[in-house]
Amino acid sequence: MKLREYEAKKVLREAGIPVPSGVLIRQAEELSSHLDALGDAIVLKAQVDVGGRGKAGGILMADRVTALAKARELFSKQIRGLPVKEILAEQKLAIQKEYYLSITVDRSAKQPLVLFSDAGGVEIETTAKENPGAIRKAVALPLMRDLPPFMLRELAGKAPKEVMPVINKLYRLFLEKDALLAEINPLVVTPDGVFAADAKIIIDDNALARQGITVNRDLSEREREAEKHGFSYVELDGTIGVIGNGAGLTMSTLDLIEYYGGKAANFLDVGGGAESDRVMNAVRLVAGVPSVKVIVVNLLGGITKCDEVAKGIIAAGISQRVIVRLAGTNEAEGRRLLSEKGYEMLDTMDLVVKKAVEVAA
Amino acid sequence: MIYGDKTTGVLVQGATGKQGEFHIGLMNAYAKQVGGRGVVAGVTPGKGGQQVHGVPVYNTVREAMRDHDIGAAVIFVPAGAAADSIMEEANAGIPTIVCITEHIPVHDTMKAVAYAKVQGSVVIGPNCPGLLSPGEVKMGIMPAQLFSRGNVGVISRSGTLTYEVVDELTRAGIGQSTVVGIGGDPVIGQTFVDVLERFEKDPETKAVVLIGEVGGNLEEEGADSTDMPIVAYIAGVSAPPDKRMGHAGAIVEGGEGDARSKISRLKKNGVPVASRVSEIPAMVKDLFLCRC
Numbered sequence: 001m002k003l004r005e006y007e008a009k010k011v012l013r014e015a016g017i018p019v020p021s022g023v024l025i026r027q028a029e030e031l032s033s034h035l036d037a038l039g040d041a042i043v044l045k046a047q048v049d050v051g052g053r054g055k056a057g058g059i060l061m062a063d064r065v066t067a068l069a070k071a072r073e074l075f076s077k078q079i080r081g082l083p084v085k086e087i088l089a090e091q092k093l094a095i096q097k098e099y100y101l102s103i104t105v106d107r108s109a110k111q112p113l114v115l116f117s118d119a120g121g122v123e124i125e126t127t128a129k130e131n132p133g134a135i136r137k138a139v140a141l142p143l144m145r146d147l148p149p150f151m152l153r154e155l156a157g158k159a160p161k162e163v164m165p166v167i168n169k170l171y172r173l174f175l176e177k178d179a180l181l182a183e184i185n186p187l188v189v190t191p192d193g194v195f196a197a198d199a200k201i202i203i204d205d206n207a208l209a210r211q212g213i214t215v216n217r218d219l220s221e222r223e224r225e226a227e228k229h230g231f232s233y234v235e236l237d238g239t240i241g242v243i244g245n246g247a248g249l250t251m252s253t254l255d256l257i258e259y260y261g262g263k264a265a266n267f268l269d270v271g272g273g274a275e276s277d278r279v280m281n282a283v284r285l286v287a288g289v290p291s292v293k294v295i296v297v298n299l300l301g302g303i304t305k306c307d308e309v310a311k312g313i314i315a316a317g318i319s320q321r322v323i324v325r326l327a328g329t330n331e332a333e334g335r336r337l338l339s340e341k342g343y344e345m346l347d348t349m350d351l352v353v354k355k356a357v358e359v360a361a
Numbered sequence: 362m363i364y365g366d367k368t369t370g371v372l373v374q375g376a377t378g379k380q381g382e383f384h385i386g387l388m389n390a391y392a393k394q395v396g397g398r399g400v401v402a403g404v405t406p407g408k409g410g411q412q413v414h415g416v417p418v419y420n421t422v423r424e425a426m427r428d429h430d431i432g433a434a435v436i437f438v439p440a441g442a443a444a445d446s447i448m449e450e451a452n453a454g455i456p457t458i459v460c461i462t463e464h465i466p467v468h469d470t471m472k473a474v475a476y477a478k479v480q481g482s483v484v485i486g487p488n489c490p491g492l493l494s495p496g497e498v499k500m501g502i503m504p505a506q507l508f509s510r511g512n513v514g515v516i517s518r519s520g521t522l523t524y525e526v527v528d529e530l531t532r533a534g535i536g537q538s539t540v541v542g543i544g545g546d547p548v549i550g551q552t553f554v555d556v557l558e559r560f561e562k563d564p565e566t567k568a569v570v571l572i573g574e575v576g577g578n579l580e581e582e583g584a585d586s587t588d589m590p591i592v593a594y595i596a597g598v599s600a601p602p603d604k605r606m607g608h609a610g611a612i613v614e615g616g617e618g619d620a621r622s623k624i625s626r627l628k629k630n631g632v633p634v635a636s637r638v639s640e641i642p643a644m645v646k647d648l649f650l651c652r653c
Contacts, residue, residue, distance in 0.1 A: 105467055107577040107610070110474050110548050125615055142471040178468050180547070206440065206609060207466035232607035247545055247607025248519025248574055251596040252638060255620075258599040259637060267600075269607040272502075272520075300521050300528070301504065327528070349525070350639050 001203050001216045004047045006088045008199040012184070015173040017166050018195045022090035028071035031089055035064050041092035042067050044074050046084040049217065056080050061092070093195055098186035099159055100124060100135075101167060103174040112140045112174060114147065116155040116167065120186030140171065147171050162194045163187060178207030222285070229281050231268055238263025239360045241286035241295035241320070243279075245270050245304065253298045253349060262357035265292045274304055279312025287318035294359040297324045298349050306334025314341050321359055325352040363514075363539050363559040363566075364457050364485070366497045367397035370431045372422065372455065374446045375438035376403025376413050380461070384437065384502050386414050391499045399498075401429045422453040433457040435491060435500050443487060444469035451480035458550070459500045460486035467609070470548045477550065484550025488608065490520040490542035503527075503540065511536015513645060514560045516553055516583070517572035518545050518610070522596060525638055526572055533642030538565040545608030547576065553583025561589055568592070568648050570641060571632075575600045576610045576618045581626045592644045593627050594635045595620045 003011065009019040023034045024047070044067070046058035053059060058079040062070040067089070075084050098120025106113035118134045119127045127134055138151045152164040166187065174182040181202040188197045203211055205218075219227065226233030232247060240257055242264050244250030254264045266289060270282045279297075286295055295318075299309055307330040313322055314337065324345045326334055338345050346352045365371075371388065375381040385400050392399025402425040403413050409420035419425040422434070434450045436443055436459065443462035450458045451473075458477060465487050477484050485492060491501010495510040507524055509531045517523040523542055530537060541556050543549050553571060560566040568590040573580035575597035584591055598620040600606045602613040613619045624634045633648070635641045 105471070105547055107547055107579060108552070108582060110471060110550075112471070125617075141475055142468065143475050175468060178466050180467060204467050204609075205605070206464045207468070210466070232605075234601075234604050234606060236601065244521075246519060246521030247611055248517070248522030248572070248596050249525055251574060251600060251606050251611065252522050252525070254600070255596060255598045256637060264599065267606055300525055348639065350637065 001208060001218050003201045006047055008201040011201060012196050012199055015169050017169050018193060020090045020093055020195055022088055025087050025089055028068050028075055031067055031071050038091050040064055043090045043092050044071055045088045046074055046079050047086040047088055048079045048082045048084060050080045050082055053079060093188055093197060094190045095188045097189040100185045101187045102183035103171055104181050106139060109139045111142055114138045114155060160189055166194055178204045178211055180204050226285055231270055231282060234267040236264050236266055238265045239291050239293045240356050241265050241292040243268045243270060243282050243286060244298045245274060245301055249300060256353040260354050260357040262360055265289055274309060276308045276312035279309050280315045283313055283316035283318060287320050292320055294321045294356050296352050296356045297322060298352060300327045304328035306331045307337060310334040310337040323352045323356050325349050362494050362497055363563050364492055365433050369433050369498055370398045370401040370429055371500055372425055372431045372434040373400050373403045374434055374436045376418050377405040377408045378437055381437040382413050385416055388499050389414060391505045395496050397498050422449050426453050431455055433500055436460040436462055440464040444473035447473040447484055448476045451477040451482040456482055458482055458484045459491045461491060461501055463488040467548050474550050486544040488546045489544035492539060492541040494539040495537055507531055509536040512538055512565060512567040514538050514566040514569040515540040516556045517542050518574050519572060523572060526570060526641055529638060529642050535642055535645055545610050547610040552579045554586045557583050557587040561587060568645060574611050575620050576612050580623055584627050584630055584632045590648045591632050592641055592648060593632050594641060595623050
């Protein structure tokens with residue numbers, strides 16, 4: 001789950017990494033009592049869960065006189081379709097130089113990867129394309145509590161030595177907070193020292209509970225409901241509902257829909273050994289999406305019982321057409337139950353998907 | 362054969378749990394069918410002295426190792442304890458550790474995999490179905506009835522999609538040497554590169570089907586690392602960016618790891634890529650024709 005900027009900065013501050021002094025407000029008037037602390041130059045940053053916030057007008061510059069009006073202006077805006085409910089008002093920094101610092105999980109090395117670049121304020125993907133020489137990398141052994149000093153020296157290069165403790169503190173935080181990404185961009189040098197001017201932290205969804213996070217904000221309401229049932233669910237914008245078992249097979253079913261010229265409405269992985277209740281819940285959840293015209297059920301497994309799946313589909317009692325491909329034990333019984341109620345069961349995933357695309361067209 | 366054969370004694374960690382018990386039954390039914398040793402010991406702390414399907418259960422891996430010759434372990438314990446199981450087995454000197462468990466925090470996996478490496482063990486998974494060498498050994502949860510013995514190796518980040526491919530291969534008369542599910546998490550022990558290296562040394566394996574999905578670039582790295590004839594399939598062509606598609610590792614991030622760029626890089630390096638699973642058997646047959 002992605003933390004909002006003010007949450008990420010709180011985490012940084014607690015880890016001993018300097019951040020600009022600031023305040024989170026939920027209405028413009030709250031700002032008046034903080035103006036003295038914020039000083040003459042103020043940055044107002046909308047706290048919305050979208051990327052490219054600056055370009056979309058989500059960051060405004062202000063001073064003591066204009067701050068309230070500017071805050072009202074920002075609260076009245078929509079940033080990429082999202083209303084602004086929270087603003088982080090910060091003291092504007094006197095920037096002398098900007099750097100980029102991030103730590104991610106390197107899938108190939110199976111270890112944390114630290115990136116430091118002299119081109120701060122620029123997305124790392126852009127720097128990698130246009131100025132790859134500006135990026136320095138180090139791979140850490142996850143069993144190490146701290147990065148060794150030589151690694152910090154190599155990463156920092158000619159940057160002021162104050163950045164080195166920041167890199168190590170971010171590394172510790174990355175480990176302690178179960179982060180998949182901890183990014184400071186830009187990390188700025190000012191006459192008063194180094195500061196994390198912007199920050200992005202993504203916490204591992206599989207570690208939310210032990211990090212004390214109860215609600216995964218990255219999920220939509222329906223995605224959260226699906227999670228309660230133990231399904232993996234992703235909302236898409238087509239008309240063909242999809243229920244599969246296993247992430248790969250379900251993804252492959254979506255791809256096949258695209259291959260035959262259709263558009264999937266969702267991704268739903270019911271998991272292994274699905275019993276009738278689970279299947280019923282899955283069918284109802286997908287059928288509840290207004291745009292769904294037809295549902296493809298594609299289940300394959302040694303231990304999936306086809307009669308259980310058939311019972312679940314029938315019990316769901318939905319109005320849309322359901323086209324089923326099942327392979328597993330009790331296949332004949334499943335087929336008999338479904339055909340009795342007028343449901344279609346076909347032999348291969350190519351056949352069910354082709355049929356569903358025809359029905360949806 | 363890679364990772365194990367009929368003579369490999371298997372230990373199951375989490376033997377008395379629902380999953381562990383169920384799959385010990387299936388693994389040993391398969392071992393009986395092919396004349397292999399199968400699961401010889403189970404481990405669940407605090408349950409030592411019990412039996413599961415006639416398999417003795419121990420409190421620790423070391424105790425089990427004292428009484429049995431063990432070449433591999435399969436882990437069915439819950440996510441919170443699975444990384445610890447990997448480290449316990451590595452510490453006891455088990456060379457191959459298969460971790461079925463899903464939802465292990467990435468940082469736990471990173472530590473356990475790093476520790477296993479220091480101890481000289483390899484980890485398959487986590488979040489994987491394990492592996493199966495038809496006629497030899499099954500370590501994990503793959504449905505054995507779909508498999509047939511032959512010369513094609515399969516490596517996959519998925520579970521059921523692997524069974525789909527194996528089913529298609531078997532129906533087309535193409536047998537498999539070993540099928541390895543390497544897991545759907547961002548950090549996994551054995552990657553395509555590692556398994557391909559084993560396949561290269563395996564006299565039974567003449568060609569490989571590589572089944573990948575969105576996220577990372579382990580598929581391309583694997584294909585670049587070998588001269589073996591490969592047919593690839595990549596799931597997630599229609600996956601939207603920044604959405605986790607069921608597997609923790611199946612996500613297109615920062616414009617990287619999308620299916621189309623994977624496919625074009627594979628094709629550029631001469632690897633044929635199937636656009637549907639049902640195309641794979643014919644493409645594998647073409648591979649063998651080309652080599653003749």
